[in-house]
Amino acid sequence: MTSASTQEQPTPGTSDTSTPDDTDSARDEEFLYRDKSRLQAGAQMTTSTMARRLPALVLRSLKMAWQVDRGATLGLLACQVGTGVLAAVGLLAVTGTITALISSGDITARLWEAAPRLAVIAAAAGLRALLGISVTWLTARLRPVLARAAELTMIEAALGAELAANNKPGYNDFYDIADRGAQVTPDLVDEAQNVLAATATLTAGATVLTVLHPALLPLLLLACLPQAAAYVRAARVVYLAALETSGRRRMLHKLRWHMAYVESSEEMRACLAGPFLTSRYRRLAASVNAAERKAADTGAWMGLAGAVAGGVASAAVWAALLWLLASGHMNLAAGGGAVFALQTATGSVRGIINGGARLVRTGWYVQDWQNFLDNAHGQAMTASRGTKTLTGAPERFEVRDVTYRYDGAGEDSLSGVSLRVRRGEIVALVGENGSGKSTLSRLLCGLLLPTSGEVAWDHTTTAELEPWEAWKHAALAPQKYTYLPLTLRDNITFGQGDTGDAAVLAACEASGAMDMLPGLRSGLDTLLTSEWYGGQQLSGGQWQRVVLTRAFHRKAALLVMDEPTAALDARAEHHIFTGLRSLAKDRAILLITHRLANVAVADRIVVLDQGRVVQEGTYAQLTREPGLFRSLWALQQRTGGEASSRA
Numbered sequence: 001m002t003s004a005s006t007q008e009q010p011t012p013g014t015s016d017t018s019t020p021d022d023t024d025s026a027r028d029e030e031f032l033y034r035d036k037s038r039l040q041a042g043a044q045m046t047t048s049t050m051a052r053r054l055p056a057l058v059l060r061s062l063k064m065a066w067q068v069d070r071g072a073t074l075g076l077l078a079c080q081v082g083t084g085v086l087a088a089v090g091l092l093a094v095t096g097t098i099t100a101l102i103s104s105g106d107i108t109a110r111l112w113e114a115a116p117r118l119a120v121i122a123a124a125a126g127l128r129a130l131l132g133i134s135v136t137w138l139t140a141r142l143r144p145v146l147a148r149a150a151e152l153t154m155i156e157a158a159l160g161a162e163l164a165a166n167n168k169p170g171y172n173d174f175y176d177i178a179d180r181g182a183q184v185t186p187d188l189v190d191e192a193q194n195v196l197a198a199t200a201t202l203t204a205g206a207t208v209l210t211v212l213h214p215a216l217l218p219l220l221l222l223a224c225l226p227q228a229a230a231y232v233r234a235a236r237v238v239y240l241a242a243l244e245t246s247g248r249r250r251m252l253h254k255l256r257w258h259m260a261y262v263e264s265s266e267e268m269r270a271c272l273a274g275p276f277l278t279s280r281y282r283r284l285a286a287s288v289n290a291a292e293r294k295a296a297d298t299g300a301w302m303g304l305a306g307a308v309a310g311g312v313a314s315a316a317v318w319a320a321l322l323w324l325l326a327s328g329h330m331n332l333a334a335g336g337g338a339v340f341a342l343q344t345a346t347g348s349v350r351g352i353i354n355g356g357a358r359l360v361r362t363g364w365y366v367q368d369w370q371n372f373l374d375n376a377h378g379q380a381m382t383a384s385r386g387t388k389t390l391t392g393a394p395e396r397f398e399v400r401d402v403t404y405r406y407d408g409a410g411e412d413s414l415s416g417v418s419l420r421v422r423r424g425e426i427v428a429l430v431g432e433n434g435s436g437k438s439t440l441s442r443l444l445c446g447l448l449l450p451t452s453g454e455v456a457w458d459h460t461t462t463a464e465l466e467p468w469e470a471w472k473h474a475a476l477a478p479q480k481y482t483y484l485p486l487t488l489r490d491n492i493t494f495g496q497g498d499t500g501d502a503a504v505l506a507a508c509e510a511s512g513a514m515d516m517l518p519g520l521r522s523g524l525d526t527l528l529t530s531e532w533y534g535g536q537q538l539s540g541g542q543w544q545r546v547v548l549t550r551a552f553h554r555k556a557a558l559l560v561m562d563e564p565t566a567a568l569d570a571r572a573e574h575h576i577f578t579g580l581r582s583l584a585k586d587r588a589i590l591l592i593t594h595r596l597a598n599v600a601v602a603d604r605i606v607v608l609d610q611g612r613v614v615q616e617g618t619y620a621q622l623t624r625e626p627g628l629f630r631s632l633w634a635l636q637q638r639t640g641g642e643a644s645s646r647a
């Protein structure tokens, strides 16, 4: 870390932002957000490897364009080829006209002779302009749809992957980099088409040039190569810098979000997090700026070297043409045509070579998108799980001798754990922070598959079940819940089951969310956010009621509630716990809570400590016998007692 910090210092001018954390170790935080593996993978994707992969990538993008808008894709291809053909026709006509006009004879006769060609030139130019307008229109139509389709492909792949894939270190950076690839997918289609159009134009230019003199075309190709090579190298430097800074740029994005958005606005002010984070933002930004500036400088030098080499090579081509004329190898009339053909062909060759170079550059980013898809597909649930479906709602959910270790973790989060819960039963899971309760609930729901051991719903293991079908039988109110800027009804149902008033209101009744309905402008159809016009924001506890309503509305055979009343007031908490028994009539309930007095409602209590089951029994048994449960419970009792005696 120390050596890294000496390689890249914050840029001068940012030192005036010193804050209490401005120490040597704090200055190193920019190095926390780096993932070298991404950079190493990018470094392996050399220009030649990329060039080999390009045809497949272009084909993939074209296929996607075809799927999202056949008309526009076909239209664009036709326009680009048409533009190329018209350019070629125009070029042939111009070359013929120049040759006719420069040749000897009566000028009126020469003009008459050239007239049909001039008409062709005018018509070709007009049609090209029309095609150009069509290309702009079709591109504008296709680009956003194609980018959205690439994004959706990523989202579907991410949703289809095992939950465990999300927990892998670097996964989010991978996603971010791939997202950039999704945005430039339309460029790949554009650039491929431009290369196609330039190739069509060049065919005519090349024919003319080769007829005039066979050496001209190879010379022309040589003249364009140095610039294209420089372009690719410069683009690669920028690409590698983007990979290298991806973690830090993502952190900048997060900081921006937290500093400006409503959800963290209180802590930004009252905890003085604003100045602290702004200072950190400046330092990180300075480090990213430095990396990007270095890449830009290197790219500019490479571009300059390419331009000089290209200029020298172009001068050589023109010198060769002059020499051909001066030495009598080419007459003046042919020379006139050659000048025009050379200019047009130079444009086409540049179009092809630079277009090819741009294709390679875009290919790197799109390859990142493809890599993400391959990776997500490699961890797809369809690959790791079976396709069995349940004939009805399961009766029994069982964890058998399960061990679980998160990817990248040094030790198991659960070891040799067994637990069983039947419909009609409430099982409470308790234990200190980090003891493995949430992890065990994820395994019981089939969200994670065990590292060893098995989780069975009736007689089928979660590894054998088709997950999306299985989850129709599970409802989860997680500890970290999701609330979306949707209406209350949508936040509860997520578009599933009976979305009618009666069913939704019954779930509201069970969760205690009914109380808050009179305060909502449009009842169930109130938009729950203050970020959009007309929306209404809920309090923390009100949101927790919504999350519980969501779980109750699903009427699933398995109901898992992780800290379901942490944000609720005493009345609301009482409402939930007194209603649990009636909910458990046709459900198996797993309840995770730190409020140990509440677990009296459970039929059985399972106590976890450091990933192992250390106690199991009823409330009456566990409050009597010595052990972890009784000591935690006694502490809570004592705290409550002390508080009431002070009062």
Ligand SMILES: Nc1ncnc2c1ncn2[C@@H]1O[C@H](COP(=O)(O)OP(=O)(O)OP(=O)(O)O)[C@@H](O)[C@H]1O
Pocket: 167, 406, 407, 409, 413, 431, 432, 433, 434, 435, 436, 437, 438, 439, 440, 479
């Ligand atoms: N996504 C994850 N990736 C890696 N490790 C994790 C992840 N989630 C949890 N862990 C680790 O697994 C262990 C158990 O965590 P878990 O969240 O299951 O505990 P818990 O008992 O629910 O804690 P709490 O009472 O604080 O909610 C902890 O050591 C934690 O660091």
